[in-house]
Amino acid sequence: MNDSNASTLLSVDELSVAFRHASSELLAVDRISFDIKKGETVALVGESGSGKSVTALSVMKLLPYPAASHPSGRVVFKGQELLQLAEHQIRHVRGNDISIIFQEPMSSLNPLHTIERQIGEVLMLHRGLTGTAARARTLELLTQVGIPDPAARLASYPHQLSGGQRQRVMIAMALANEPDLLIADEPTTALDVTVQAQILKLLKDLQTKLGMAMLFITHDLGIVRKLADRVCVMSRGKIVEQGPVEHVYTAPEHPYTRQLLAAEPKGQPPALNPAAPVVVSTDDLKVWFPIKRGVMRRTVGHIKAVDGVSIELHRGETLGVVGESGSGKTTLGLAILRLVSSNGPIVFLGHALQGLRFKQMRPHRREMQIVFQDPFGSLSPRMSVADIVGEGLGVHHPGMTRHECDERVVRALNDVGLDPETRFRYPHEFSGGQRQRIAVARAVVLEPTFVVLDEPTSALDMLIQAQIVDLLRDLQRRRDLTYMFISHDLKVVAALASRLIVMRDGKVVEAGAAADVFRNPKSDYTRALFAAAFSLETAPEGVVSQ
């Protein structure tokens, strides 16, 4: 692997990264070695915390030194030892020979500068281009990354662009000086599947055109297969396996790689059951946020987050809600739980909920629960697990003794597959998957009928995702739960949902039994969504957002 071939562009040799924490040292990356040749795409895959991003950042020397240090290793780029370079020398390499695109297009652009100024800054720093020369090059770059009407976009600010367009601008900035190596740190994770497919295609095209090498960091094995030539699988700071993509995918050697490749959400969703009682139904439900203008704050229009949605859900079923971000999926869930105000009747277990006040809602809340997307944000960091899970019991069963309460908490934790002994710990002592289990336990401890699952697997690694999907299905069967499963991840939805609605701009585009919709999508939008999600194919222009 360490052939000192002339075509080797970047060679990472026995690199380690350590972080100092209080008095102890924590080894984030442990003696890893890999090479990137000219024009090649190497993918780094692994779970969060496996040291992928840290590796990428140490190539650019962007880690928070002196908290971070390199106990061993060399990073050689075009014969230059990068780790030994002084700060002013490495600045010539950054953004010029090696550039990087980050995950979050929202926060990677300065909100106060126009697109022209942001790209122009890179050109000026490394090439000394100013004035018309810089503008011409900026236009060329924007055209290259496929921004529609680039001349008009020069004066735009980041907030005027969509997420995908922002990521395109980021790519334009990274390509401004024709780098030899592009580091892409999960560049599509924050984007919708349809946009993700477009960005990946763009990266692939640009790479062939410009002949640059790419270090692609991702947790998504589908992307790796589509994009990379070679893959390095990382686990706990070590590269456990590396090789050509085809080889690793067809004949994985390391058990971890095998596990990772097998970690697709599997299993059959619950059957449709029209005979069962209706748990929740809405009729023409609307959530409109008023837009107010002027001194008198007159309402001049509405943002129609949810615009006339009617659903009917029977006991024991799972309703999958899919769509791009901003399509109103989450708002629909919150509206049904009466956590945002809405218009139109909501009938829950035979009770009309619309118009009830907070106190009047309380008895119904026992039967309806929600699990959120972010397992880090949805648990109060200052409460122990027992307190978090037991909080609802205190509200709905005020007469319960502490002992009974504790028993219920223990049972709920057992149900979600957590050791009840851990209930006096605090959330930060748990991993993402365990935290999501705690959040599920909090929802089921009240023994509800209906649970809204708002992207509960999106923030989790592939391996954990599959486990949570199994857990949810298992709970549903044992407790006869009714789910509303909101997700943009169609693979997970396919494994869980018995009914499906596809939402776009607050409206239902397509609805029906999940199996039918997946087999035979009727609208163009649904088809484009499925193509992007299952095979990372881009849709023809105009069908999906850019």
Next chain:
Amino acid sequence: MDARVSGIAPETTAVAPTGLAVPPERRRVVLSPINRRRWQNFKRNRRGFWSLWIFLTLFVISLFAEVIANDKPFLITLNGKPFFPAVVSYPETAFGGEFETAADYRDPYLQKLIADKGGSIWWPLIRYSYDTHNLDLPTPAPSPPTWRLTEAQCKAVVERKGLKSCRDLEYNWLGSDDQTRDVVARLIYGFRVSVLFGLILTIISSIIGVAAGAVQGYFGGWTDLLFQRVIEIWTSVPSLYLLLIISSVLVPGFFVLLGILLLFSWVSLVGLVRAEFLRGRNFEYIQAARALGVSNRVIMFRHLLPNAMVATLTFLPFILSSSVMTLTALDFLGFGLPPGSPSLGELLSQGKANIQAPWLGLTGFFSVAIMLSLLIFIGEAVRDAFDPRKTFR
């Protein structure tokens, strides 16, 4: 992302094993790991750590001012009976004197009376209280520190009291002020009053400020808007002039002054806490609590307040030092505590009025400067302690 997560990954802590049959152990006595990390960070700032100890020592000592500097002995044994003059007021007749008035223990006559009866007197370290007038000053007040007196200066007193030299006099370590009172005694009492006043003011104004900020931030909308405008108008009132006017109408005492200063000091934390609550109310775990049907009050107390406390605690030492400063400033201007009460501000103003007696000004300056510096150093260390990104080289 990876770097941050693994960089601060906390070590797992041992948890007391609790069987299912055993009733749950609700609170752990040990500090949570995050608080332990904060305490470590605090200790790592040596200057702040030592400042805290010095300040606490001084404060605790000053709390016992009555047994350190007092014109009443803390114990007299007479005829096998104990007397505690520092806490109980005895008439002179109790010791065989002639008058029914309260005993003046500094009076040589009374001292002699007790000694003649075979009793013994246990004096504090310094035999002056903050309001004791030294009747045997060698020079006109303000008198320099006793150790700086020349024999010629104290000749008269030495002869009158039948002593050998200046060094046998009762010491005024830092001299006396212009009303013949001992500066050290006034300093000890003044320090105590300043710190206590500052602490009470800080605590009460924090409670009010946090409550007001919490309500504004949590409910938002019109509540927030109205409240903010009211606060803006309130803070634009020229508070110093108003203080001067009010304190000339009301008889200024410790609690009147506290109340007046409170009127204006509670706003300092409102903006901060409001911002924390505004940020916090959209956290998913707040949504989750609302979905559970938890009431607003409980959400504010249990879920949001702990978040706001970090920012509040970081500010507390600075609010404390500014409270102390305000009181000192008012005393300096003569609008503070009633005349005669021990106060650092009054000491400073005496120093200003008596340039020829530098021990007054210097003592005042150094005590105020050292006290405020200590508080600021502690504040810095607290800020470090609560900074999650702080790493020490």
